[in-house]
Amino acid sequence: MPHVATSQQTQRELTVLFVGSPSVDLQEACDSERTRPVNIEVATDGRAAIQRLVAASESPTKYSQPDLVLLRCDFELPDGMTVLHAIKSSPRLRATPVVVLDPDDTNIEQTYRAGGNAHVSTPETTEEYVDLVRSITRFWFGWAQYPAESLYSDT
Amino acid sequence: MTDSHTRETPVVPDSLLDSVSLISKKWHPAIVRCLSDTSGQGFSDLERRLDGVSAKVLTDALEQLQEYEIIERREISQSPLRVNYTLTERGKELDAVIESLADWGETHLADPESEQVVLVADDNTRINTMHTAWLEDGYTVRTASDGEETLRNLDTDVGVIVLDRRMPGLSGEEVLDWIRSQQYDIRVVMVTSEDVDFDLLDMRFDEYLTKPVRQDELRSVVADLFERRDYSTGLQEYLGLKSKIGLLRAEYSDATLENHDLYQRLRSRVDELEASDETFDGVDAETLERTAIGSPQ
Numbered sequence: 001m002p003h004v005a006t007s008q009q010t011q012r013e014l015t016v017l018f019v020g021s022p023s024v025d026l027q028e029a030c031d032s033e034r035t036r037p038v039n040i041e042v043a044t045d046g047r048a049a050i051q052r053l054v055a056a057s058e059s060p061t062k063y064s065q066p067d068l069v070l071l072r073c074d075f076e077l078p079d080g081m082t083v084l085h086a087i088k089s090s091p092r093l094r095a096t097p098v099v100v101l102d103p104d105d106t107n108i109e110q111t112y113r114a115g116g117n118a119h120v121s122t123p124e125t126t127e128e129y130v131d132l133v134r135s136i137t138r139f140w141f142g143w144a145q146y147p148a149e150s151l152y153s154d155t
Numbered sequence: 156m157t158d159s160h161t162r163e164t165p166v167v168p169d170s171l172l173d174s175v176s177l178i179s180k181k182w183h184p185a186i187v188r189c190l191s192d193t194s195g196q197g198f199s200d201l202e203r204r205l206d207g208v209s210a211k212v213l214t215d216a217l218e219q220l221q222e223y224e225i226i227e228r229r230e231i232s233q234s235p236l237r238v239n240y241t242l243t244e245r246g247k248e249l250d251a252v253i254e255s256l257a258d259w260g261e262t263h264l265a266d267p268e269s270e271q272v273v274l275v276a277d278d279n280t281r282i283n284t285m286h287t288a289w290l291e292d293g294y295t296v297r298t299a300s301d302g303e304e305t306l307r308n309l310d311t312d313v314g315v316i317v318l319d320r321r322m323p324g325l326s327g328e329e330v331l332d333w334i335r336s337q338q339y340d341i342r343v344v345m346v347t348s349e350d351v352d353f354d355l356l357d358m359r360f361d362e363y364l365t366k367p368v369r370q371d372e373l374r375s376v377v378a379d380l381f382e383r384r385d386y387s388t389g390l391q392e393y394l395g396l397k398s399k400i401g402l403l404r405a406e407y408s409d410a411t412l413e414n415h416d417l418y419q420r421l422r423s424r425v426d427e428l429e430a431s432d433e434t435f436d437g438v439d440a441e442t443l444e445r446t447a448i449g450s451p452q
Contacts, residue, residue, distance in 0.1 A: 047325060050333055057336035077324045078303040089310040090337035
């Protein structure tokens with residue numbers, strides 16, 4: 001069974017951008033279970049997410065470009081699907097994996113059509129969040145091969 | 156009755172298949188075009204003009220064209236051997252067919268990617284409809300009525316955006332920041348009803364129009380911006396800065412501008428770009444002349 005590969009360990013901290021309002025303290029949840037350093041940042045709505053992504057492109061020394069985006073579709077203007085489209089059509093970000101959490105499960109097909117990498121059901125309890133973040137980061141940062149260079153230091 | 160049916164020409168006669176097969180070869184039509192309007196060409200002339208052809212392939216193609224009596228080979232001298240190829244009468248007829256095929260291709264098969272897409276974004280429906288109508292005959296126009304819709308309509312097909320500066324929700328300025336930070340190859344004309352102010356200094360638009368915008372003004376700016384897409388990034392930046400500086404110079408006194416730090420920094424950036432050979436590298440004289448309008452100082 002594949003484990004989080006030691007050869008892929010990097011000194012750089014990986015950044016996960018969570019867009020939306022998580023119902024628990026995500027960083028804490030991740031700290032308790034993380035298998036490698038993962039920095040979780042939260043942008044509470046679409047506008048904040050766009051601003052955060054602009055900032056990462058404009059001042060890369062101050063703000064890191066996210067290695068993965070968790071997009072919880074519970075905000076408006078711009079809504080989750082607009083943010084997903086913006087990331088997936090951006091020449092700079094299109095290779096960044098985006099995992100959509102959608103409390104209403106209404107956007108499943110739309111997510112994949114827009115190039116979303118996965119649509120998963122939304123966690124509610126701290127335990128479920130920990131479980132989700134652990135699985136997703138283990139999958140994307142440990143198991144998956146992905147063209148985004150930033151994910152692995154040795155490829 | 157039945158007789159005439161059996162003698163009816165098939166939909167694809169052999170004669171058509173033969174012609175198509177002849178001109179679908181890679182070098183045959185090229186050789187015919189090379190010999191068109193010349194008094195003849197030698198082997199080495201053809202070899203040079205048909206960049207990439209090997210001597211063997213060229214020899215074979217020339218032999219085949221002679222067999223069809225499309226070209227004629229004449230020996231000019233024996234030692235050293237020099238030959239001259241010319242088109243025969245039927246070769247000249249074929250040349251005319253190939254030329255019209257080329258024209259047809261240019262008209263109808265032009266690269267579909269060359270479709271020019273303009274995104275018009277304004278929260279005022281009336282203005283949106285008007286600007287769209289003005290551009291529709293020359294471009295594929297997408298319309299958005301707020302910042303969110305603009306984001307949803309944004310992709311790498313879009314070449315030029317006519318962007319309202321103030322829109323509810325995500326503003327034009329925020330959309331512009333997004334476009335620039337994500338390295339879209341999109342030229343932006345900012346449209347606004349507001350007066351020119353120093354906030355403009357931070358905005359990386361390519362052109363700026365004040366409402367009400369006239370039809371000829373919008374059309375000429377959009378056409379100009381599509382042309383700018385082919386320019387180097389240095390020249391694009393230079394032209395964007397020149398447009399910005401022109402706006403501010405029309406609004407503020409020299410004394411005010413001299414004391415403004417950011418303005419001075421833009422000015423030195425313009426001088427820097429002006430001094431760099433790369434900025435105007437490969438730019439034709441006509442473009443240079445056009446861009447020199449409104450030169451600073």
